[in-house]
Amino acid sequence: MTAIVDTSRQTTSTEQPAPGLGAALRAEWLKLTTVRSTWWTLVALVVIGAGLTTLLGALNAEWLASPQADEDPAAFITWGMMLAPAAAVVLGALVVTAEYGSGTIRSSFAAVPSRGRVMLAKSILVAGLLFVAGTATALLGYAGTNPFFEAQGIGLPLEGDVLRAMYGSGLYLAGLGVLAVAVGFLVRHTAAAVSILLGTLFVVGPMVLLVPGTFGEWLEKLMPHNTGGGVAAAVSFNPNLLDPWTGYAVFLAQVAAVVAVAAWSLRRRDA
Amino acid sequence: MIHAHQLTKRFGGATAVDAIDFTVEPGRVTGFLGPNGAGKSTTMRMILGLDAPTAGRVTVNGRAHGTSGAPLREIGALLEAGAVHPGRSARGHLRWMAASNAIPAARVDEVLDLVGLTEVADRRVGKFSLGMGQRLGIAAALLGDPGVVVLDEPVNGLDPEGIRWVRGLARRLADEGRTVFVSSHLMSEMALMADHLIVIGRGQILADTSMADFMRHHAASHVLVRSPQATQVADLLRQHGVEVTVQPDDSGALHVHAGDPAAVGELLGAAGLTLHELSLVRSSLEDAFMTLTADAVEYHATEGVAA
Incomplete structure (x- = not known):
């Protein structure tokens, strides 16, 4: 039988400095990489983000090169990024709601009593992971699509707005991940969090098109899928958008507002 | 040492814990006994800083939970069995906990061995039995080699061999000078495990006494x-x-x-x-406990029809 106690313990244990953000980040990274859902959502992200882009590019290359084309080939180069956010928000929400669902959250807060630090560590890792995965997925989609375009003589060099759309895809998904973490802490339930996020992005977003007038136009511009999604497209299908970086700044402000509410509520509510 | 002072928790209009005072001393096993819904788990969650008291306070070694040092080295807790992501392995669960408090990874293998889970350490926790889940929870509680150990209903779901093992473990932890606080709704279990007894019913302390005294006074x-x-x-x-x-x-x-x-x-x-x-x-201790808590049980079943 192993001794339970390490005899050097008692007096020194309480004198040790509190583990900081680094320890919390290591713990959250281990959590993230030891469940399958992380890998499945990343696979879904690549399949949707790069796979659909390549498919749509291949199918439309000939038409895009023809005189009848009324869309810019550059709009197609990150086509999948219109749907890939679904995978990103599922990943971000699960990082939080899977803990509430299983009760792990109580272990998390017993181990790291600063709830803000737990939320920060999760947000940093989800943002980092999705930035890398999003950019890589966009590049993969570009690499898959551009040969079809080149074959039709409409190839796009990886520069300017096309290049910006690559890391812009990473930036957009990173922001969505942080938003999803915050919503996860607010509602604490996987189905609820995912429904709210997908509903906002894909249902409410398109529905505001029905609101008439200038007010409707602005409402459309300010929906998160439009504010944040602009940087992920070299040329947008939607002409009624804010400038990409202006839009992204507005998107970050929207995310920050939700994060602030979530952090405030997390501090106040019982775990 | 755990010290509660006028500790109170209200959920809406319902008072779960009602201005209780108690001290859990090191070097002995203190049983926390009460019927279901008496406020045991709520009290334990407040000790760990998971629920905020409505009034009063509770301290671990003189400080509120998490206000100094690495929390897992100060207090380890089994709060509920299976509070682990079902897709994660036992080792994976303990590894992130260790990392969060800068505990060496080697300690993970030590506690896995201690609770007898070494062979199934890499299996997904979702496939664990209730008893294995309890053992994992106890491993997590001991991970930081803490001076204070809190176990909420540790024998739930364990087979007789496992129950004996928990009993022996609690005893050894107390003999090593640790503060051991174990909750149960089973008097018979407490009688075998605890040196000191705190009985709670409807959020109030009904008895705070040594096990021997409790037996003398209540088991007439x-x-x-x-x-x-x-x-x-x-x-x-x-x-x-x-x-x-x-x-x-x-x-x-x-x-x-x-x-x-x-x-x-x-x-x-x-x-x-x-x-x-x-x-x-x-008269059995169970009878004594029933008598003591008779007025404090939330949900009564009526026994017999002609009573």
Whole structure:
């Protein structure tokens, strides 16, 4: 039988400095990489983000090169990024709601009593992971699509707005991940969090098109899928958008507002 | 050492924990006993800083939880079995916990070995039995080698061998000078495990006493007498100042409120009375606990119809 106690313990244990953000980040990274859902959502992200882009590019290359084309080939180069956010928000929400669902959250807060630090560590890792995965997925989609375009003589060099759309895809998904973490802490339930996020992005977003007038136009511009999604497209299908970086700044402000509410509520509510 | 002062928790209008004071001392196993819904788990969650008290406070080694050092090295807790992501392995769960408090990864293998989960360490926790889940929870509680260990209903779901193991573990932890706080709704379990007992019912402390004292005071015994001359027996005993009650069933047996069956037998023998039975009946601790908490149980089941 192993001794339970390490005899050097008692007096020194309480004198040790509190583990900081680094320890919390290591713990959250281990959590993230030891469940399958992380890998499945990343696979879904690549399949949707790069796979659909390549498919749509291949199918439309000939038409895009023809005189009848009324869309810019550059709009197609990150086509999948219109749907890939679904995978990103599922990943971000699960990082939080899977803990509430299983009760792990109580272990998390017993181990790291600063709830803000737990939320920060999760947000940093989800943002980092999705930035890398999003950019890589966009590049993969570009690499898959551009040969079809080149074959039709409409190839796009990886520069300017096309290049910006690559890391812009990473930036957009990173922001969505942080938003999803915050919503996860607010509602604490996987189905609820995912429904709210997908509903906002894909249902409410398109529905505001029905609101008439200038007010409707602005409402459309300010929906998160439009504010944040602009940087992920070299040329947008939607002409009624804010400038990409202006839009992204507005998107970050929207995310920050939700994060602030979530952090405030997390501090106040019982775990 | 855990110290609660006027600790109170209200959920909406309902008071779960009602201004309780208690101290859990190191070096002994303190049982936290109460019926379901008495406030045990809420109290334990407040100790760990998961629920904020409505009023009052609770400290671990003189400080609120998490206000100094690495929390897992200060206090380890088993709060609920299976509070682990079902897709993660036992080792994966312990590894992130260790990392969060800068505990060396080697300690993970130590505690896995300690609770007997080494062989299944890489299996997904979702496939674990309730008992294996409890063992993992206990491994997590011991991970930081803490001076204070809190176990909420640790024997739930364990087989008899596992229950004995938990009992022995609690004992060893206390013998090493740690503060051990174990909750249960089973008096019989507490009787075997705890040195000190805190009984809670409807959010209030009903008893805070050593196990030995609790037994002396609450587990009253009586002498059961069966005799064809029950009336004479009862009269004689009452003349000697001994309280006698007739058992409420039809058997005619007498409850003699005396602790010494020999004295009762000699008295009745000297008077030439015939006895069919003379025995000492110890009321169980379970009975004592039921009596103590009878008014504090939230949900009563009515026993029998003609009661």
